[in-house]
Amino acid sequence: MTALLPRRAVTSGQMRNDLWLAAGMLVAGILSSALGSVSGVYGAEHPPLWWGFVYAVLLTLPLALRRRFPCTVLFVVSATYFVGISLQIPEVYVGNVAIFIAMYTVGAWVADRRRAAIVRVLVIVAMLVWLLVGIFQSAASGDDLPTDGPFSPFAAFAMLQFLVNIAFFGGAYLFGERAHASAVEHAALEERTAELERERELTAAQAVALDRVRIARELHDVVAHHVSAMGVQAGAARTVLDRDPDAARTALAGVESSARSALTDLRQLLETLRTPDSDAPGGSTxxxxxxxxxxxxxxxxxxxxxxxxxxxxxxxxxxxxxxxxxxxxxxxxxxxxxxxxxxxxxxxxxxxxxxxxxxxxxxxxxxxxxxxxxxxxxxxxx
The missing domain is CATH 3.30.565.10 (Histidine kinase-like ATPase, C-terminal domain)
Structure with a gap:
């Protein structure tokens, strides 16, 4: 089973950057084709110049959608590159850069890692097979490369081509993998940050709830104690008011005393609640x-x-x-x-x-x- 990571959303800024990249690559491809035609990269025999312009368009414009359709863009760019080299279109630099970017994008942006690996391996194998076929065709024709010496120049040339291509495609593969790993780490960090923020808000809400419970408990204990005593004393005063005014007066004095004590305790409680812990006086009495x-x-x-x-x-x-x-x-x-x-x-x-x-x-x-x-x-x- 292959784990599917969530697909990253492409922002408008990233799409705008890809559009500028495709436009710049298009201009570079047209210039490279024109200058390659003038300089005779493949000799005098090459397709008309307008073929180079078509090649540059098909090679570079798909890069504008490279983050949204990375696999499709890689296949289109690779196929265009195959056809262009096979037809000897005089452009040899922009095509390499376009393939590198397309392969890197597959590694960096495809959420299904198995699919990303298969697509890139298919392109790399196709490129190496095509290179191998080209080398054997060159060897069969016997063009340009001498075969004398302690180490065959042809073998050296073939080995150089393989090493360059392995380094080229291997670099694109590894850079894409590293970019994807960094994106996953960044997403995990953002998720953890959001989780910590939610935990902080929950902790703050719990602290507020605990403070409310504490305040309610303190108010209940202070008020209930004194009000209960005031109720008893007021009831006693009412009972003896007619037959024993002195006793009623004493009971009412008790009510007054309890009221004053209740106000004192409430004032002390409110002062404690309004005073920061670091500024709290000697503590509770x-x-x-x-x-x-x-x-x-x-x-x-x-x-x-x-x-x-x-x-x-x-x-x-x-x-x-x-x-x-x-x-x-x-x-x-x-x-x-x-x-x-x-x-x-x-x-x-x-x-x-x-x-x-x-x-x-x-x-x-x-x-x-x-x-x-x-x-x-x-x-x-x-």
């Missing part, structure tokens, strides 16, 4: 040491909470401390919201050699079944 304040806040807002510390506290990375604090905060918020009247909670932080374990349990009614809230999702993500 949320530490495991603040769990006692968190337990006291939960107790003050209707959920009696105890804090137990097991083991010797160790210094943990800031991210670990923030996540553990937020998990405890969200767990207590859920217990206060869903535990019902008389619910209590216990927060246990256990320090081990290579781990920190946080456990939050509460009493109260069983959770109401339903869609999982964002708080549980956020705790799981943390």
């Amino acid at each position: 949320l530490r495991l040491a603040a769990l006692s304040d968190l337990a006291a806040h939960a107790t003050a807002n209707g959920l009696p909470t105890t804090l137990s510390v097991v083991g010797e506290p160790v210094e943990a990375p800031e991210l670990v401390q923030v996540n553990l604090y937020r998990i405890a905060q969200e767990a207590l918020t859920n217990a206060r919201r869903h535990g019902g009247p008389g619910a209590t909670a216990d927060v246990r932080i256990r320090y081990e050699d290579d781990a920190i374990e946080l456990e939050v349990v509460n009493t109260g009614r069983s959770p109401i079944s339903g869609r999982e809230g964002l708080g549980l999702v956020g705790m799981r993500e943390r």
Whole structure:
């Protein structure tokens, strides 16, 4: 099986360059034919000059389409060259250049590599057979070449012709192969570049999505905690407003305090989000040491909470401390919201050699079944 590589598209600029190449080769072919006729390249016997012009046209104009139809162009140019040399049309230079370009183009532009190889080998074999026939015809006629000496001049001439043609066609073959290999490498590099660009865009989109999730999680934890406490305090104030104004006043003061704390936390969160990492100040103020304040806040807002510390506290990375604090905060918020009247909670932080374990349990009614809230999702993500 032969692998078929994608065919390269011919650009308008390349077609324009090929048109200029064909025009220049045509002018050179006409001049070469005319000067060859005047100088008598093949002696006095040669076709009329207009045959040279026809030969130049058929030899060079197909090169304008060499990238679109490389195999056809090579066959047309080679056949024209065969006929021209056989008829002794006095042009010997432009034809060689045209065949070289056509053969190079087949190697550089044909996507099917087996087809490219077969077409070029057929032309090369035909040329060598034609050369061999010509040499034997010359030997049979006995014209011009002496046969005396230690090494036959005829043999030397034949060997020279073969070596020149092998170098000529071999060069066209190898240059075409190298051009195709370079084009494949360039296409692979472009594909890899495009793939990297797609990966970069995907990574950027994923980073944006992760930032959105992080912001949503932080906002939920900050707002839900304080708003939940404000709801409990406002409900208590409404309940005792008529019979115990002082208690209602105290509860409303708690609502005000929770609102101020919520605004402070939101401001700090927004400042953190708007500050580049390199310019960030000392870091978060949320530490495991603040769990006692968190337990006291939960107790003050209707959920009696105890804090137990097991083991010797160790210094943990800031991210670990923030996540553990937020998990405890969200767990207590859920217990206060869903535990019902008389619910209590216990927060246990256990320090081990290579781990920190946080456990939050509460009493109260069983959770109401339903869609999982964002708080549980956020705790799981943390």
